[in-house]
Amino acid sequence: MDKRLDKLKRIEANFAKNSYFGCFNAPIFSYIDHKSHVCLTAPHATNSTVRKHLKGSDWFTGGIVSYLGEENHLSYIIRNKYFYKKYTISSFILKNHLEHHYFLDIHAMKSRPFDLAVGIGYCRPDDYKKELAIIQKLCQKYRLKYVINHPSYTGQPGLTGRLQRKLSQATVLQLEWHPKYRDFNENPTEVLNITIPFIKELALTLNSLHKTTLPYLITTKYTLIQKLKNKINWIKYILTGKL
Numbered sequence: 001m002d003k004r005l006d007k008l009k010r011i012e013a014n015f016a017k018n019s020y021f022g023c024f025n026a027p028i029f030s031y032i033d034h035k036s037h038v039c040l041t042a043p044h045a046t047n048s049t050v051r052k053h054l055k056g057s058d059w060f061t062g063g064i065v066s067y068l069g070e071e072n073h074l075s076y077i078i079r080n081k082y083f084y085k086k087y088t089i090s091s092f093i094l095k096n097h098l099e100h101h102y103f104l105d106i107h108a109m110k111s112r113p114f115d116l117a118v119g120i121g122y123c124r125p126d127d128y129k130k131e132l133a134i135i136q137k138l139c140q141k142y143r144l145k146y147v148i149n150h151p152s153y154t155g156q157p158g159l160t161g162r163l164q165r166k167l168s169q170a171t172v173l174q175l176e177w178h179p180k181y182r183d184f185n186e187n188p189t190e191v192l193n194i195t196i197p198f199i200k201e202l203a204l205t206l207n208s209l210h211k212t213t214l215p216y217l218i219t220t221k222y223t224l225i226q227k228l229k230n231k232i233n234w235i236k237y238i239l240t241g242k243l
Helices: 003-020 062-072 087-095 124-143 159-167 188-209 220-240
Strands: 031-032 040-044 047-052 053-055 075-079 102-108 116-119 144-146 172-177
Touching: 003 062, 003 188, 031 062, 031 087, 040 062, 040 188, 062 075, 062 102, 062 188, 075 087, 087 159, 102 159, 102 188, 116 124, 124 144, 124 188, 159 172
Parallel strands: 040 075, 040 102, 102 172, 116 144
Antiparallel strands: 031 075, 047 053, 116 172
C-alpha cells in the first residue's frame, strides 16, 4: 500500500470511531498550530449537531486536512467528536482568538455534475479576486469542474458566512468536494494525485501572500439581498432539474 494512503486511512480511523461519533475522551475541537497564516479546517470530521439535529460526518475530510497539515506544516482545526449541543467552529475560533488566520474550510458534498464548489459567503467575486484566480488556474491544471457560490454551497450558514458577519473580513473560503475527490478508499488515485496537491498548492500560495484584512464591509442590506437572490437561484435550479 502507498505510504500516503496508509497514513490517510490511519488518521481517518480516529474520526471514524464509534460510527463517526469520534473519540469520546477528546476535546470537541483541536487546534494544531504550525505557525502558518493559512489554517485548514474540517468542522465535520465527525458527526455534529446542526439545528438541534444530528448531522452526519463529512467523511474523509478529517483525514485529508490532518494529513495536509502535518505534511506541509500548516495549522489546522479538527472536530474530534460528536457533541449533543450545537458548538460551531466559528465559536471555537473566536473564543480562542484565532481569527487572524486565513481559513480554507474543507467539506464534503454529494455527487454533483461538478467536482468542486467554492463558497464565498456574502462576498462578491471581486472581494476574492486573487483567490479565485488561483483556484481557476488550479482547476485548469487538475481538470476539475468548479462552481462559485452554488445555491447549496455558498458557505453562508457555516464558517465562511459566520466569520464574514462577525469580522467583516473576506478571509475564509469554503471548499466542497465531490465524493470522487475525497473518498480515498474508493478513489485513492484521484485523492492522492489531484485533491491533496490542489489543496496544498492553494494553501501554500495563499500562505505566501500573507494577505491582510480586506476593506470589505458586509452591510445588512447586501446580506438580505444576497440571501433572497440565493433562494431564487436555488428554486430555479430545482425547477430546471440541475440540482
